[in-house]
Amino acid sequence: MSELVIETSGLKRSFGDVHAVKGVDLAVKSGEIYGFLGPNGAGKSTVVKMLITLLKPTGGTATVFGYDVVEDAPKIRLRIGTALQDASLDEKQSGREILRLQGALYGLTRSETDTRIDELSSLIDVEAIDRWIGTYSGGMRRRLDLAASLMHSPDLLFLDEPTTGLDPQSRAQVWKEVRALNTELGTTIFLTTQYLEEADELADRVGIINDGLIVGEGTPEDLKRAIGADVIQIIVDDTDAAVAALEELSGVDHVERGPRALLVSVKDGAATVSPVVIALDNAGVDIGELTLRTPTLDDVFLELTGDRIEVSQ
Numbered sequence: 105m106s107e108l109v110i111e112t113s114g115l116k117r118s119f120g121d122v123h124a125v126k127g128v129d130l131a132v133k134s135g136e137i138y139g140f141l142g143p144n145g146a147g148k149s150t151v152v153k154m155l156i157t158l159l160k161p162t163g164g165t166a167t168v169f170g171y172d173v174v175e176d177a178p179k180i181r182l183r184i185g186t187a188l189q190d191a192s193l194d195e196k197q198s199g200r201e202i203l204r205l206q207g208a209l210y211g212l213t214r215s216e217t218d219t220r221i222d223e224l225s226s227l228i229d230v231e232a233i234d235r236w237i238g239t240y241s242g243g244m245r246r247r248l249d250l251a252a253s254l255m256h257s258p259d260l261l262f263l264d265e266p267t268t269g270l271d272p273q274s275r276a277q278v279w280k281e282v283r284a285l286n287t288e289l290g291t292t293i294f295l296t297t298q299y300l301e302e303a304d305e306l307a308d309r310v311g312i313i314n315d316g317l318i319v320g321e322g323t324p325e326d327l328k329r330a331i332g333a334d335v336i337q338i339i340v341d342d343t344d345a346a347v348a349a350l351e352e353l354s355g356v357d358h359v360e361r362g363p364r365a366l367l368v369s370v371k372d373g374a375a376t377v378s379p380v381v382i383a384l385d386n387a388g389v390d391i392g393e394l395t396l397r398t399p400t401l402d403d404v405f406l407e408l409t410g411d412r413i414e415v416s417q
C-alpha cells in the first residue's frame with residue numbers, strides 16, 4: 105500500500121524568534137516505520153507535537169490520515185497513539201490504573217480494557233502492575249507509557265525517543281515490540297531518535313533533521329550508499345603525524361579525529377588499506393588497531409551536516 109498517512113508541506117514552527125522547524129516536507133506511507141533522526145534541538149519533538157495536534161504550526165500544512173492537524177484535530181487524536189519524550193506519569197498511580205484510565209479515555213469497556221492489558225503483558229512488568237509508578241525504573245516507565253499508547257490499538261503510533269536513557273536490555277525489548285507491532289498488526293510508526301543504530305535497526309526509511317530542516321532522506325542503505333565511501337578506523341600512537349601522512353594520500357577523502365580513533369574516509373576501502381598502512385609506517389607511526397567498515401548513518405550525518413551526532417542521555 106502506498107496510501108500516505110502523514111503528509112506535510114513547508115511545515116514550520118517558531119517560538120518567538122526561535123525558528124525550531126523551518127519548512128519540513130514529509131510523506132509517510134501506511135505500514136512503514138519512519139525514523140526521524142537528528143541531534144538535540146533539531147526540531148524532532150516540535151514536528152511530532154504538530155502532527156499529534158498538541159502544537160499549532162506557524163507555517164505550512166500537515167495532514168494525518170488526510171485530516172488537517174489544525175481543522176480536524178479530534179479525528180486525528182482518535183486514531184493515533186503517542187508515547188512522548190517527556191511523558192509525565194502520575195507517581196501515585198499504579199500501572200494498572202494508568203492503563204485503565206487510558207482505556208476509559210478511548211471508550212473501552214472495563215472488560216475490553218482488561219483483555220487489552222493481558223495482550224500487552226509483554227510490555228508490562230506484571231509483578232509491578234499494582235505498584236505505584238513512583239517505584240518504577242526508567243525502563244519500566246517507558247514501557248508502561250508505550251503500553252498505554254497502545255491500549256486503543258492505534259493505526260499510527262508516534263514514538264518520541266522511545267529508548268533514550270534506557271539500558272540495553274530495555275532498549276532491545278522496546279525494539280522488539282515496535283517491530284512486532286509493525287509486522288503483526290501493520291501499525292505505521294513514526295519514531296524520533298538520536299540513535300543512529302536505532303534508526304538503522306528499525307526504520308524502513310529515515311529522514312535526517314538538522315536545525316529545523318530535513319537534510320537527507322531514504323532507506324538506511326540508500327543513505328549509506330549515497331555517501332559512497334568506506335571508513336578505515338585506526339588507533340595510532342601519534343595522531344598528528346598520522347593525520348599529516350594520510351591527508352595527502354591518494355584515495356583518501358578526508359581524515360577526522362574521532363574520540364577513540366582516526367576515521368579515514370576512503371573511496372575504496374579494500375584497495376586503500378595497504379597504502380594507508382605503508383604511509384603510516386613510512387611516517388614512523390605505530391598502528392594499535394585498524395578496522396575497515398562500511399559507512400554508518402553517523403557518517404552520513406557527518407557528510408550532510410559537517411557534524412557528528414552527539415547523543416545525550
Ligand SMILES: Nc1ncnc2c1ncn2[C@@H]1O[C@H](COP(=O)(O)OP(=O)(O)OP(=O)(O)O)[C@@H](O)[C@H]1O
Nearest residue numbers: 119122124142143144145146147148149150151298
Ligand atoms: N515551547 C518552546 N518554547 C521555546 N523554544 C522551544 C519550545 N519548544 C522547543 N523549543 C526550541 O525549539 C528547538 C527544537 O526543539 P525540539 O524539542 O523540537 O528538538 P528535538 O529535536 O526534539 O531535541 P531533543 O533530541 O533534545 O529532544 C530547540 O531550539 C528548542 O529549544
Ligand SMILES: [Mg+2]
Nearest residue numbers: 148149150189
Ligand atoms: Mg525531542
